[in-house]
Amino acid sequence: MIVYHDLFAEQGYPPLKDRVEPAFQHLKEAGYLDRPGVEVLTPGPAPLELLGRVHTPHHLADVESSGFWETAVLSTGGVVEASVKLIRGEADNAFCFVGAAGHHASREGYWGFCFINDVGVAAMHLLDEGLAGRLAVIDIDPHFGDGTRDILGPEKRVLHINFHSNYGSRGVGMGATNIDVPLPFDAEDDLFIEHAEACLDRALDFEPDLLYVIFGYDSHVGDYGAFRFSVDAYRRFALAVRERFPGGVCCVLSGGSGVKAGKAAIGEVVDILSG
Numbered sequence: 001m002i003v004y005h006d007l008f009a010e011q012g013y014p015p016l017k018d019r020v021e022p023a024f025q026h027l028k029e030a031g032y033l034d035r036p037g038v039e040v041l042t043p044g045p046a047p048l049e050l051l052g053r054v055h056t057p058h059h060l061a062d063v064e065s066s067g068f069w070e071t072a073v074l075s076t077g078g079v080v081e082a083s084v085k086l087i088r089g090e091a092d093n094a095f096c097f098v099g100a101a102g103h104h105a106s107r108e109g110y111w112g113f114c115f116i117n118d119v120g121v122a123a124m125h126l127l128d129e130g131l132a133g134r135l136a137v138i139d140i141d142p143h144f145g146d147g148t149r150d151i152l153g154p155e156k157r158v159l160h161i162n163f164h165s166n167y168g169s170r171g172v173g174m175g176a177t178n179i180d181v182p183l184p185f186d187a188e189d190d191l192f193i194e195h196a197e198a199c200l201d202r203a204l205d206f207e208p209d210l211l212y213v214i215f216g217y218d219s220h221v222g223d224y225g226a227f228r229f230s231v232d233a234y235r236r237f238a239l240a241v242r243e244r245f246p247g248g249v250c251c252v253l254s255g256g257s258g259v260k261a262g263k264a265a266i267g268e269v270v271d272i273l274s275g
């Protein structure tokens, strides 16, 4: 399942919005959207009540005045809808486009192109409604997912694996269900895949009902984040995910500004997960 809304490209946060439409067109042109079982979901806004379970009223008021409320709420709505469908077995995997990212949005603060914590809202919805008993989140965006750690860190039913480029622990919500994987600033494909495979094995041991992948490709060589990955790293990562989690993966787009790299990286992931 592909989650996509035209508004992400029109009103999304610059520079993230520039990659959205070209990458979606690429999926179309490559024929991935015509594959059996692949549907495109146009999301509605996430219900306010769900946002209020994760974020404070003060935070939501701030987001409302940011000018990115609509795109943030639609982005989150897409992740929530995809999560429920995946849990119900109505789809095997999902790739969610977004107009603004989520992993730097904490209960009461946001920065770095993020406004509402899409995965945090969706995960807590599944747990609160009894739709899932355990969840795993693997965040491969090279920036530390501080907002997700703030929201899901204390939740023992969620395993949060967090790749980042800052050495040393931030000391936020550390514990058995929070794993930080610092890699050197100039890390390349092989080092990443070695750690990613080990982390995915740990995620499998946790026996989650659903695996979230926070998919930032700002780790691509030349993009604005740390690391020096080639597009092949994302393909290898997707293969490692599919091998361990043949069904029940919800990929959510995060950082990455390159249009060409975005087409290639997102294309590889969708190709593997829908193949």
Ligand SMILES: [Zn+2]
Pocket: 141, 142, 143, 216, 218, 225, 254, 255, 256
């Ligand atoms: Zn990032």
